[in-house]
Amino acid sequence: MSFSPINAIKNFQVAERFMRYVQVDTESDPNSTSFPSTEKQKNLSRILVEELLEIGVADAHLDEYGYVYATIPSNTDKQVPVICFCSHVDTSPDCSGKNVKPLVHADYQGQDLVLPDDPAVIIKFAEHPDLQNQIGHDIITASGTTLLGADDKAGVAEIMDAARILMQHPEIKHGAIKILFTPDEEIGQGVNHVDIKKLGADFGYTMDGEKAGTIEDETFSADGVRVVIQGVSVHPGFAKGKLVSALKIAAEVIQALPKDRLSPETTAKKEGFVHPNHISGGVDKAEIDFIIRDHNTAKLTDHENELKSIVEQVVAQYPGATFRFDVHEQYRNMKEVLDNYPQIMEIGLEAIQRVGLPAERRSIRGGTDGSRLSFMGLPCPNVFAGGHAFHGKLEWVSRQDMEKAVLTILHIVNIWEERA
Known part of the structure; x- marks a missing residue:
């Protein structure tokens, strides 16, 4: 009993x-x-x-x-x-x-x-x-x-x-x-x-x-992504045609993220997201930290590839700028x-x-x-x-x-x- x-x-x-x-x-x-x-x-x-x-x-x-x-x-x-x-x-x-x-x-x-x-x-x-x-x-x-x-x-x-x-x-x-x-x-x-x-x-x-x-x-399954953007720093008084602001590129990357999907504020239930949760840096170098989430582990790669494509497209508009895209596993x-x-x-x-x-x-x-x-x-x-x-x-x-x-x-x- x-x-x-x-x-x-x-x-x-x-x-x-x-x-x-x-x-x-x-x-x-x-x-x-x-x-x-x-x-x-x-x-x-x-x-x-x-x-x-x-x-x-x-x-x-x-x-x-x-x-x-x-x-x-x-x-x-x-x-x-x-x-x-x-x-x-x-x-x-x-x-x-x-x-x-x-x-x-x-x-x-x-x-x-x-x-x-x-x-x-x-x-x-x-x-x-x-x-x-x-x-x-x-x-x-x-x-x-x-x-x-x-x-x-x-x-x-x-x-x-x-x-x-x-x-x-x-x-x-x-x-x-x-x-x-x-x-x-x-x-x-x-x-x-x-x-x-x-x-x-x-x-x-x-x-x-x-x-x-x-x-x-x-x-969720979870990854973290850090995007490191390298700009070109020049004295602003002599910057015409030379300066490339990493900070402005970072802001443009965030602005280019989807507005109606793939964010915490537009998803629910089993839908995943890409969420920028920290930005730091200056003209020479800027970093954006993202958290990537989905209940389907395989979809993390899809979200990361979409994010990387956005970064590539934005950075390509700024000759002299480069970026690094680092992914690390958080939990599954x-x-x-x-x-x-x-x-x-x-x-x-x-x-x-x-x-x-x-x-x-x-x-x-x-x-x-x-x-x-x-x-x-x-x-x-x-x-x-x-x-x-x-x-x-x-x-x-x-x-x-x-x-x-x-x-x-x-x-x-x-x-x-x-x-x-």
């Missing part, structure tokens, strides 16, 4: 944990050359290790790269695959994560949420469709001047509370469980130094999704791996249903640590953590949805044990 973890839960601590964790500044830095990119990320990781040790997870530790590794031992005689749960501690550099002041809007009734530290920042019911599912819930937001950090401290808090419950309730049968907390996910470097052999897991789940009840098994669609292990998604979907939620399989217009972990030998879909409106001041999460995520973790490990 299967065990329902709901029967064992008397008091969740996930919301309280979450509100503590978001007050620790863990913003990552895309311009840093160190790993982790900011030393302050380890401040939260140290707290997590201390709390894991306090609840009896004896091997919890922080390594030199800022990863937290921990093991909850098996409590069954069955041979069960080792399951890892992973979340990232860093917050996005797109919005300040310093001095976050979490606020609880108890018993939400559909009103717009005006954030007190900047009354111009309003989470509007009409603009956030998922708020329709939150009537009666306790909504947690920031105060209006920072992001909240639900991406992904909600996932961190959920894994931590599930760990506490598992240590306190041995009647919930499970195999060995691995916990992994990573830095620098928001800048695409979250698993650069993960020791997969040391982690020792067979399958994983990142707790980094959005809407309650969702589990994602498909991400985890579905290419996960389709070989259908039981991972089957168990994830069943766990969500046992919590009492309608289970929804989704694709992500983005990537997770799970994208790269899957190709490193740890097949790893992405489970909801409950946060919404990531990376900005309008971010919010529901206490009840985080509690459902905790229960989903408990059901996942219990179902793996049942099926063993």
Whole structure:
């Protein structure tokens, strides 16, 4: 007979944990050359290790790269695959994560949420469709001047509370469980130094999704492209017929990109895009960084060839100018791996249903640590953590949805044990 973890839960601590964790500044830095990119990320990781040790997870530790590794031992005689749960501690550099002041809007009734530290920042019911599912819930937001950090401290808090419950309730049968907390996910470097052999897991789940009840098994495939344009620099007082501005060429390249397709603002669902996200330089040399995205990995080459053709056509109009076109792989669609292990998604979907939620399989217009972990030998879909409106001041999460995520973790490990 299967065990329902709901029967064992008397008091969740996930919301309280979450509100503590978001007050620790863990913003990552895309311009840093160190790993982790900011030393302050380890401040939260140290707290997590201390709390894991306090609840009896004896091997919890922080390594030199800022990863937290921990093991909850098996409590069954069955041979069960080792399951890892992973979340990232860093917050996005797109919005300040310093001095976050979490606020609880108890018993939400559909009103717009005006954030007190900047009354111009309003989470509007009409603009956030998922708020329709939150009537009666306790909504947690920031105060209006920072992001909240639900991406992904909600996932961190959920894994931590599930760990506490598992240590306190041995009647919930499970195999060995691995916990992994990573830095620098928001800048695409979250698993650069993960020791997969040391982690020792067979399958994983990142707790980094959005809407309650969702589990994602498909991400973008992603490349980065850097276009380096070399101009001809001449004193502007003597420049006639000689000067070739790399900066103007770069601007013209961006202007020549398609206006009605192939951009984030004109695509949806499974459509890919070419997105210039940084430009720098001057007359002599200019650089444009692009991110190239598509769910179909083969289409990345098509998008890159189209971009290269645009650059060639623009640069050809400027005698003396040259360019370099550098492509580097970022991550690949985890579905290419996960389709070989259908039981991972089957168990994830069943766990969500046992919590009492309608289970929804989704694709992500983005990537997770799970994208790269899957190709490193740890097949790893992405489970909801409950946060919404990531990376900005309008971010919010529901206490009840985080509690459902905790229960989903408990059901996942219990179902793996049942099926063993």
